[in-house]
Amino acid sequence: MSEEDYGFDTRAIHAGAQPDPATGARATPIYQTTSFVFDDTQHAADLFALRSFGNIYTRIMNPTQAVLESKVASLEGGTAAVACASGHAAQFLVFHLLMQPGDEFVAASQLYGGSINQFNHSFKSFNWKVVWANADKPRSFEKAITKKTKAIFIESIANPGGKVTDLAAIAEIARENKIPLIVDNTLATPYLCRPFEHGADIVVHSLTKFMGGHGNSMGGVIVDGGTFNWSEQAGKYPLLSEPNASYNGMVLSETFGNIAFAIGARVLGLRDFGPAISPTNAFNILTGMETLSLRMQRHCDSTLKVAKWLNKNDAVSWVSYAGLKKDPYHKLQKRYAPKGAGAVFTFGLNGGYDMGVKVVSNVELFSHLANVGDTRSLIIHPASTTHSQLSAAQLLKAGAGPEVVRLSIGLEDPADLIADLDQAIKA
Amino acid sequence: MTKHRFDHNRYSPSYIRGILRDAKTIAIVGASANDVRPSFFVLKYLIEKGYEVYPINPSMAGKSALGREFYASLADVPVAIDMVDVFRGGDAVQGIVDEALQLSPLPKVIWMQLGVRNDEAAQKAEAKGINVVMNRCPKMEYGKHSGEWQWIGGNTGLISSKKQKLHSSGRVQSLGI
Known part of the structure; x- marks a missing residue:
């Protein structure tokens, strides 16, 4: 039976969480380890070059984390997900993949205060420029878009006012301008709202909030909708569509198709910046997500x-x-x-x-x-x-x-x- | 295997799983020996999963990669081909499918890679009883059915309460083939 035929609650419990292949453990084990042994030097080389699926180092991936990622991807209706240390880390990894120095993105001014700070001040160090628009007036996003604009960022339900954003109207503007729409779905969770169904291309969460739900573990996640064509506009998203020097010239969008963004966030973002989620936090959040x-x-x-x-x-x-x-x-x-x-x-x-x-x-x-x-x-x-x-x-x-x-x-x-x-x- | 008819936008998991379980010999048209190319990744992956893989690339004929000899065309492959994996896009697709339809015995499956779709060619093949998959990658699909796709946070689209299977090598997940 295809997962698409299963309901939301069934997927919240089972998606990504098949019994452990080595031990048969029914609950997801906490793989509390930093590293994973290689079979031989060829296996190691294949893993590092992304030629084979497999675990290397918990900074980049971990089996407990992978269950969390697959489950969130299923509940949101995305192709793949990448978990990280916090929602702020998720946002950083997203913009790192999209932005070059001098680039701009348009964001709703009605955002969580921490996001406003991150965008206004810390992103300045990378010469990434945020341009603010009014979430209540979708056309204000259109007016803010220039040739340098690489993305639109909004919240589905805004923190703190609980205001709901017209996702489809803003998604249409993103599509017309051939830029991805990123939606922070933290306050809604996929139980209340699934932004991909309304035209979003990337979803981010602070898992610390309702997804984990028990106030005990920090976490963030990036979900790839698999909808955006990164190579359609030559040179616009070079980390995704151009040969990557740190992978011997591999092109992510060509090699990984509709999960290229998630792979990039993992093998460039997590690999080089390091905001990994701890396996124990991934487990705690998974337990919360079942309910x-x-x-x-x-x-x-x-x-x-x-x-x-x-x-x-x-x-x-x-x-x-x-x-x-x-x-x-x-x-x-x-x-x-x-x-x-x-x-x-x-x-x-x-x-x-x-x-x-x-x-x-x-x-x-x-x-x-x-x-x-x-x-x-x-x-x-x-x-x-x-x-x-x-x-x-x-x-x-x-x-x-x-x-x-x-x-x-x-x-x-x-x-x-x-x-x-x-x-x-x-x- | 029973014959299926689709609009080719969505395939049932059992259709894909059946193809990947039943195929033994696979010809990859457009395979590469360049180890950062997707067509090399798929060649290597399918060999590791135990398929008998025949890389096809006229510019590589006579040379070999990963211990497999390259052939110039489908017709040169010395064994019956169960599945033809088309790693060439655009105008090349129709010609490759026509070549495949000249084989005797006919292949059981014609598979067009992610990003490759040619409905006219698909109809021709289906008219001869060949199962067709378009705009999919066999490595990705095998990974979804074996559980490996979940290792990288992928949405497999599948749920199971059964223990995942390890390949006989103990190193990789398998469909149990």
Whole structure:
């Protein structure tokens, strides 16, 4: 039976995770080793030259990591995936393959604050230039594209505002301009939204969040959609379409076809920059992924209850959650993430900055920390933490003004979460 | 093997698996001795998996690579060919398929590599009862069915609760052939 015939939940458990060929172990073993022995010098040479499939060194690949990669690739509907140390590492590896010094990419200004920092500041050292566009106005991406533009980068559901992006409209602009669309699908997970079905070419995740889901392991992943033709425009993506000197002149796009991007991220990116995921973290994230559907649905259902309660509270000036019927992003949510609007959203307090600090200080169940996508409910004041390196104007653009509180709703009883917020507001 | 008819956009796993399990002799038209070329990778891989592989390349005729002698054309191969793997694109495809259709006995399978597709040639071959695969790589497909594809984070499209099989060499995964 073809995997395409199996449902999402079956694949979340079984995809990539056949019983171990050596021992028959049913659960995926943690291959906690740095290296793998070669049969002989010819075998070693074949592996290093990419002529044979096989393991060399955990910086580049590892059998536990490979199960994670295959599973994410299956759930997203991609051709292959590459796991790495974090979502930030995934983004770095993606842009390293696409960009030459002096190149540009267009990104939504409504991104996770850490991504805005990475793009605005650290990428400058490589002379990679980000040009910002407005995710609410797909045409703004088109206007920002120049001859130097190599990609478009957006989030499916934006952090922290929980805003849903019109993926198909922006994918169309990417296609017309013959550049790949990269989608950060961290907040949605493939359970809620699969960007490849709407025209994305590459998907990235922070696996640290809902995919792992238990707040215990860092990880990131790049998924290759297998849709983009890297060699169609001569010289535009030289790492993918030109002979590679470090592999004796091999051309990745010619040799690896529709998994060339994933292979490049592994054999050039992981090999030379080294942000490998640990086998134990890969195992922890895999364990979380087996219950992805159950968790995400509960996350979404509970979040809607909390958001509805906040929306009726006099101390609250506004709630930004696409799951609410009157939310401006509700229509987009129904189209792109019909099972739920995710579990991360923001609200504003009438008392402004001081009231925000009071609520964050007084909660007893919610944890005050800089993460999302845990079994535990989380609370943060973005302006003073995740987004604190941004200017006042950038804060507003990113939906993280001074009165804004961000919640990530966990898997506790929603009534207890509501009671906690109620006492924190009234205290 | 039973005869299949497709639109050639999607093949069932059992069709591909059946072809890779039943073929014993494979001629690769357009095989290369240059060890960074995809046509060398596939030649080497299929030899390692135990197939009897016959590289075809007129400019290499008489020379050999990996212990296999190159032949100038399909007609020169001294044994019956089960599967012809077409590693040439564009205008060359029709001529190669025509040559294959002159063989006696006929090959059981004509396989066109990833990026190679010629529906007219495919129809001609299918009319003679030959199974056709287009726009696929036998190395990739073997890797998906043996589980090796998963080693590099690939989406195999397959699920199984059975233990994966090791090749008799103990070194590589196999379909159990």
